[in-house]
Structure formats: structure tokens, C-alpha cells
């Protein structure tokens with residue numbers, strides 16, 4: 001497969017390195033930051049954004065978040081796009097987005113929620129941090145977008161558990177409802193009855209054969 | 214503390230556990246006494262006896278060890294960090310994995326792996342050169358990375374580990390210094406677990422002639438001067454430039470990996486092929 005220029009120039013690694021540095025600096029500034037990581041130790045959240053040709057995985061070690069571009073192993077994976085996140089309104093039901101294939105979540109929802117908790121506890125001042133690195137001019141817009149995205153991402157991750165039961169049931173067919181369960185038990189009872197009948201008939205047949213012989 | 218001092222072939226292995234460094238009888242690494250017709254090999258552009266190469270390489274790395282990290286940043290304009298990130302990303306490493314960072318030197322890859330494999334995992338930083346290992350161990354210890362790292366002085370050709378031990382093996386900018394590369398690749402294959410992968414990060418052949426020319430100029434004119442100026446060691450950096458040119462190109466290295474038994478081998482060029490990352494699996 002031909003490699004793209006951005007692969008050769010390692011754009012993905014440049015971005016993940018920059019994100020990793022920023023995130024960990026914020027964690028360090030914030031007293032609760034690294035402590036908040038404890039419950040997420042050795043867990044990975046992967047985010048796949050339609051606008052990026054590579055995934056971003058956030059893995060937690062003792063006191064740090066590592067950002068890689070590998071999605072082979074994750075505890076939870078969020079698949080969406082920056083444009084979806086930007087359009088996302090507070091009151092919006094995530095089920096709608098899921099139904100319209102604009103958002104998908106795989107794995108342990110609690111992991112996504114915990115990451116969202118951490119993002120919210122950090123009072124990240126993207127703008128002043130970025131200004132230090134790339135100057136004031138591009139910072140305003142990037143900072144605004146960054147703040148917006150982070151808020152939306154964490155809103156999405158928080159909202160997911162609230163909506164989760166609904167979409168898991170209707171969209172993913174992973175959970176069975178009470179009605180389905182009662183149908184199933186009725187079926188089982190029915191099969192049980194049939195098996196008992198069959199058993200009785202076999203016994204009768206055996207009796208008959210032994211009488212004949 | 215359990216200390217393992219074993220003789221593997223002709224090489225005495227020194228294991229470091231945490232802060233303790235075990236001494237060994239054999240500080241001068243024995244060399245490959247190959248009496249076959251092919252008794253010579255390359256040391257940069259020079260042709261030397263095979264058994265001479267190892268000690269020459271050793272003296273290069275004893276000499277550069279202290280300045281190694283600074284020079285790496287300087288010579289590559291910091292890009293070596295991205296090449297290494299690319300390697301970590303390709304490793305697919307996860308908590309609980311056992312990783313061998315071979316020719317690991319001052320431990321850049323080990324540092325990251327150690328945090329990604331977690332408490333249940335383990336990283337072995339192996340290198341033939343005690344000076345490089347010492348610098349690496351001090352650096353990692355200063356960064357508080359002690360829990361799951363072991364230091365092993367070993368030659369890539371005679372790896373002192375059981376068969377099927379590692380989930381991931383990396384050798385970054387190390388293979389070109391090894392006297393018998395095929396033997397080293399076979400040794401890596403042996404100690405890799407079925408399902409495990411080997412990643413070879415190494416200088417390679419730039420894809421475009423123009424890049425090649427610029428790179429040549431940089432390597433032979435600027436790099437040794439930088440080495441002389443900063444590390445006060447122009448000769449070692451002249452060797453570095455020469456050894457890069459003598460290293461097999463992308464396709465040749467891939468074929469060598471196939472021959473050693475690796476499957477699904479592939480490579481990715483980075484920075485126009487100045488560096489390539491080769492990957493192979495053992496199934």
C-alpha cells in the first residue's frame with residue numbers, strides 16, 4: 001500500500017505528541033488531575049473522528065495519559081466526527097445520532113464516562129496555553145474550537161450512560177427487554193413440555209417393544 | 214533477590230535488577246569466532262575481521278554514551294522522537310505484555326513501554342554495551358521508572374532468554390551495528406512468542422535521489438563536524454554515517470526477516486525513507 005505524505009511525515013505522531021504534552025501539563029496544574037486518573041489506571045479510550053485518518057487512543061498509566069494512534073486494544077471506543085460534535089446540542093438525545101450513524105460506541109461505557117469526568121474537572125485554559133506556544137493570532141480560533149470540542153465530547157460521554165439503555169436495546173440488540181424475556185421463558189416452558197411428552201412416548205414404546213419380544 | 218548469572222554460548226550475561234548491577238567475569242564481550250571464508254565484515258566503510266567489529270562498535274558506544282541523547286536530538290532535529298512514537302504506535306502493546314527493547318541503549322522506547330505495559334507487564338532493556346545501559350538505567354530511574362524494568366547486558370546474536378518469551382521485540386537503530394544480522398534476527402524469532410511481533414527501526418535508503426543527495430551531504434559533511442564540536446568525537450559520528458550507508462535497504466532487510474522465519478513482514482518509510490520501520494510476526 002502506498003504511503004501518504006502525512007504518514008511519512010508522521011502527522012499523526014506529531015498531533016498525538018502535542019496532545020499528550022498538553023493534556024499532561026494540564027493534569028499537573030490541576031491538583032485533582034492525577035488523582036482522578038487512579039480509577040482509570042491501565043484503561044484505554046479510543047476516539048475515531050471522521051475528519052482524522054487515524055484513531056486517537058488515550059491510555060492511562062500511573063500518573064499520565066498516553067496518546068497513541070493505535071486502536072488494537074481499547075476498553076471503550078467512540079466513533080464520531082468533529083462536525084457531529086460541533087452540532088451536538090445539550091438537550092439532544094444521543095440515540096438520534098446513533099440511529100443516524102453519526103455516533104457509535106463500543107465497549108465499556110463507564111470508561112468513556114470516567115474520561116469525561118476527568119475532562120470536566122480540569123479547568124483547561126486552552127487559549128492561554130496555546131498562546132504560549134503558537135502565538136496569539138491563531139490561538140483564539142483554535143482555543144475556541146478546542147474548548148467547544150472538549151465540552152461536547154465530555155457531554156456526549158456523560159450523556160451516553162443516560163441514553164445507553166435505550167439505544168442498546170433498540171439499536172444494538174445487545175440487551176433483552178422484559179417482554180422478550182417472558183417470550184423466551186414461555187418458549188422454554190413450551191419446549192420443556194414437548195420434551196416431557198416425547199419422553200413419555202418413548203418410554204411407552206420401549207415398554208411395548210419389550211412386551212413384544 | 215534472585216540473580217541469574219548464566220552463560221549463553223560464549224557470552225556472559227549480566228542482569229541488573231532495579232538498582233543493583235551484577236558483575237560478571239567477562240566484561241570484554243566475546244566475539245563471533247566465525248572461521249568460515251566470510252571472516253570479514255563492515256565497520257562503516259572499512260572491511261574488518263568479524264571478531265574486530267564488535268569491539269570497534271563497543272568503543273564507539275562507550276565513547277558516545279554520555280552525550281548520546283543530546284546528540285540524537287541535535288542530529289535528527291528531534292525527529293527521532295517521532296520515529297520512536299511511530300514504533301510504539303505500531304507495537305500494539307497493552308497492559309500485561311512482556312517487551313524486549315533490544316539494543317535499547319539509553320532507554321527511550323523502554324520508558325514508554327514501561328508505562329504502557331503496566332504493573333503486570335515487564336520490559337527488558339537489553340544492550341551489549343555497559344556504558345549505554347548505565348546511562349539508560351540512570352535516566353529511567355531519575356524519571357521514577359523502576360517497577361517493571363529489567364536491564365540485561367546481552368548480544369543480539371545470542372539472546373539469553375527462553376524460547377517464546379516476548380509479546381513485542383523492538384530493535385531501534387541497533388541492527389546495523391550487529392556483526393551477524395541474520396543470526397540476530399533468528400535469535401529474536403526464537404524468543405518471540407507465537408502471535409508476537411518484531412519491529413526494526415533503522416536508517417534506510419531515501420526514496421528520492423534528491424533527498425538521498427541532501428542526506429549524503431548532511432551525513433558526511435555536517436554530522437561528523439557536529440559530533441566533533443559537541444561530543445568531541447568526530448570519528449564515532451563518521452562511523453555512524455558510514456554504517457547507515459552499509460545497512461541493507463528496505464527490501465533486503467524484509468527478505469532477511471522472511472529468511473529468519475518472520476511472517477507477514479512489511480515496512481513503512483518514514484521521512485522519505487531516511488528511516489524505515491520493518492514489522493514481522495511469529496505465528
Ligand SMILES: C[S@@+](CC[C@H](N)C(=O)[O-])C[C@H]1O[C@@H](n2cnc3c(N)ncnc32)[C@H](O)[C@@H]1O
Pocket residue numbers: 270274315316317318319320321339340341342345367368369370384385386387390391392
Ligand atoms: C544507536 S544506539 C540505539 C539506542 C536506542 N535503541 C535508541 O534508539 O536510542 C545503538 C545501540 O546498539 C547497541 N548494540 C550494538 N551492537 C549490539 C549487539 N550486537 N547486541 C546488542 N546491542 C548492540 C549499542 O551498544 C547501542 O547502545
